[in-house]
Amino acid sequence: MSRAAAVTPVAAASPRRPGLRAATLVVALIGLGIATYLTIVHYTGGAPVCAIAHGCETVQKSKYAEFLGIPVAVLGLVGYVAILASLLRDDETSRTATAFIAIAGLAFSGYLTYLELFTIHAICIWCVGSAICMLLVTVLSVTRLLRAPVH
């Protein structure tokens, strides 16, 4: 074995991970679907179809349904669109952008979940679904960034 082969394990162990990018794309599309549904419900004034009592309606019609005057469903929609846009390219900047947006989205989802549990005292299953999607996107995008090859 040559010395050159012995000192290049990092590059050899860092293959591209198209599976991670595809998985991120799928999860982000699911999140986008949820956010789109909640946005439509918000603007049509209806109540979301909800599996747990009337928690969705309680959350959707609470004052916390808007953040700085913007419906949180719209913020989620924008977040998922931004994540999908960042997935269009596969370079260091795009991978970093995906991870950053996902981390910000996860933080916001965490805050909203806190509000549901401790302030509104109602659970919106759609919001929980979106938070889980954002958690998965964060894990996938961070893993993808850390495992990306170095050129």
Next chain:
Amino acid sequence: MTKREMRDERRAARQAAERAELAKSTQRKRLARLGGAFVVAAVAIVIAVVATSSGDPKPVAKAATASTTSVQESNGVLGDPNAKYTVTEYLDFQCPICKEAAASELPTLIKNYVDTGKVKLQARTLHFLGDDSTTAAKFAAGAQAQGKFWPFLETFYANQGEENSGYVTDDFLKDIATNSGVDYDKAKAFAKTSGAQQALDTADSDASAIGADSTPTFTLKRGDGKETVLTVGPTGLIDALNSALSA
């Protein structure tokens, strides 16, 4: 191994070492960026949670008593509009003594005098304690336009906050309105009109006319006669009224 082969091997080893160093350096940068992002996100969450917790209006309780909700109210006058006597309370929404008087005296006044048609009760909303008083008084004028002044007042008292702490926010008023059957949007719109200001001006001029300079001040008037002060403070209204009416 020839010299050329040895040179090539050394170059390859050097390049491999450089690539490895680059990879380590890049990974360190990635971890630093991600770590920074997580820290910023965590700090943002903590700030948001603390801000939400401290900014929450305290939970709105129901009115302390429901003494006013079942009585006829017209233009802020509680009871029979044709009642011979008028009791007027000069109050400030922020005044804790007014709240005390509402709990200790008004239920009896309403039960024994207003419900029986002997007395009608009205209020004059002073606002000398501060901006929260003014905001509440103007909104109350909107509640009065809906025939809900007294339920609004009762519910407000039940949730009265720290004087001039800025607690009379839109959210607070919305909660009070919801719990007293007041249409928030209509009352809010009315609060911006000259009608609301006029209610405050009338209270000021009436208070000045009878020399009411503290709250609560209760006055009595027979028909269109002269308005006289019955009592000032949280207690003694019923006794004073009994004496005045039996005289």
